[in-house]
Amino acid sequence: MANFTQTASAATQKQRTGSDLQTQEQYSNLINARVDEILDQTFGEPGSTQLDGLFVMKDQKYDTHLVRTKTRPTGTMPLNRDADSLQYISGQEGFDYTFRTYNYRQAVKHERRFQEVDDVGIITEQYEWLMDNAKRTLKWAQVDVLNRALGTSGAPFLCLDGMYLLDSARPNPDPRVPNWSNLESTSDITADALFTAQLNANNTIGANGDPLRLKINKVLIPQAYEKVFWTLTNSQNIVSSANNDANWAKGRFEYEVLDDLSSNVIFYLLDDPKSEKNGLQMRWTNRPSLADIDFENPDIMGKRLRMTFGIGCLDPRYVWRGGALNAL
Numbered sequence: 260m261a262n263f264t265q266t267a268s269a270a271t272q273k274q275r276t277g278s279d280l281q282t283q284e285q286y287s288n289l290i291n292a293r294v295d296e297i298l299d300q301t302f303g304e305p306g307s308t309q310l311d312g313l314f315v316m317k318d319q320k321y322d323t324h325l326v327r328t329k330t331r332p333t334g335t336m337p338l339n340r341d342a343d344s345l346q347y348i349s350g351q352e353g354f355d356y357t358f359r360t361y362n363y364r365q366a367v368k369h370e371r372r373f374q375e376v377d378d379v380g381i382i383t384e385q386y387e388w389l390m391d392n393a394k395r396t397l398k399w400a401q402v403d404v405l406n407r408a409l410g411t412s413g414a415p416f417l418c419l420d421g422m423y424l425l426d427s428a429r430p431n432p433d434p435r436v437p438n439w440s441n442l443e444s445t446s447d448i449t450a451d452a453l454f455t456a457q458l459n460a461n462n463t464i465g466a467n468g469d470p471l472r473l474k475i476n477k478v479l480i481p482q483a484y485e486k487v488f489w490t491l492t493n494s495q496n497i498v499s500s501a502n503n504d505a506n507w508a509k510g511r512f513e514y515e516v517l518d519d520l521s522s523n524v525i526f527y528l529l530d531d532p533k534s535e536k537n538g539l540q541m542r543w544t545n546r547p548s549l550a551d552i553d554f555e556n557p558d559i560m561g562k563r564l565r566m567t568f569g570i571g572c573l574d575p576r577y578v579w580r581g582g583a584l585n586a587l
Contacts, residue, residue, distance in 0.1 A: 368561030
């Protein structure tokens with residue numbers, strides 16, 4: 260008799276224990292099994308093309324790569340008659356910065372017999388598992404940069420000037436040039452906060468003290484803040500204002516939700532992050548690559564995946580600005 264009143268009871272997980280060597284016994288319920296259907300579960304995307312788009316990708320040959328910067332002199336031309344002694348300008352070096360890359364490896368192995376009896380494609384999928392782990396490693400390295408951009412819990416790297424990706428009191432290489440900031444005050448998402456960020460971007464100075472007149476190109480926000488941001492930038496009038504005032508922020512800002520961003524941080528992109536102006540770089544010594552493993556036992560087979568990369572940042576002022584958001 261049919262039972263249409265069921266009580267939940269969690270299924271028992273099939274735990275794999277012992278050796279990391281893949282054998283046919285571990286998949287006894289799949290291989291040559293008398294079942295009606297074998298269904299591969301659906302999984303989330305391990306990588307993120309969205310995050311890839313925020314980094315300049317560059318190759319470097321060695322584990323460390325030293326960048327030495329130069330800066331243009333600051334100042335104006337003096338009044339000087341033809342008979343007067345000439346005054347000469349002098350340039351100077353900027354900050355040095357070292358990009359570092361780190362090696363990542365992982366492998367799979369299996370018995371030859373497993374390959375001979377595998378009739379559901381498990382062996383082929385193993386190599387996809389390796390690529391999934393590589394993509395996942397890259398994604399979490401990239402999003403960690405953004406989640407810890409404020410440095411409140413440390414950061415995966417420091418920028419060219421020794422500061423966090425978003426920071427205040429940032430030194431310029433020329434000691435005559437005042438410090439600068441790309442850190443906004445903690446706030447809600449409001450028209451006033453966006454106006455202040457726009458004004459501060461416009462007033463940002465370059466390494467030699469000249470104003471850069473930067474503009475907000477796009478705003479990056481966490482998923483939880485999308486409704487607030489959309490309402491603010493799409494309302495004709497200020498929501499709940501006493502006099503139904505016109506909304507300055509309407510239609511002014513393009514935004515994008517960063518799916519993997521978990522910190523309450525807002526980012527203002529001041530230029531295309533794929534341009535050479537973006538100091539935030541992912542450096543590659545070895546792109547992900549598969550290779551066969553030679554075992555002493557000819558009946559053990561396997562492949563390893565290897566990659567070497569690192570993340571660092573030169574001058575962030577031309578692309579990156581932002582700050583913490585008040586919790587909703």
